[in-house]
Amino acid sequence: MxxxxxxxxxxxxxxxxxxxxxxxxxxNYDRAFPEITYVRGASGQLVPVLRGTRLRVQTVVVAAKKWVFSPNQIAAEYDLSEVQVNDVLAFNAVHSQEIDASIAAERIIEAANV
Known part of the structure; x- marks a missing residue:
């Protein structure tokens, strides 16, 4: 390089x-949620992820809301602890507008590419 x-x-x-x-x-760290960090996604936008995993917060939120997975099911599916899942869901409760907007934008992109 x-x-x-x-x-x-x-x-x-x-x-x-x-x-x-x-x-x-x-x-854009939220000091109340040290287990959540931001990384640059493929689009160049900052995306909140679970620290050390690169698992997007929105992925966990979709699993909880759309697929109606329990925290225990999400933990098993993504090899996390229930504490980590609950931390992500707590972050979402505070930052739901940001996460919901990201989910909506992704749906629009997916619909345009189908």
Whole structure:
């Protein structure tokens, strides 16, 4: 990658670390939910995920609301603890507008591609 960029390996590493630090500084953390973090999704938008798993919050919310899975079923399906599932659902309760908008946008995209 450094060669493709036309820079030395040293400068490539320095640039990558600087980019990562800048990204970390831009995240929209909610300090009340330290187990939830944000990553850049395929669209370039920040997406809330369960820390350490990259499992999107909206995936758990869809499993709970649309598929009517219990926290225990969700935990089993995604190899999580019930505590993790409940943390995600609590985050959703506070950030439901953000999550619902993301789910709605994804439905529109899916409908357009069918």
């Amino acid at each position: 450094a060669t493709l960029q036309g820079i030395s390996f040293y400068w490539f590493i320095l640039w990558a670390v600087a980019e990562k630090v800048a990204t970390l500084n831009q995240r």
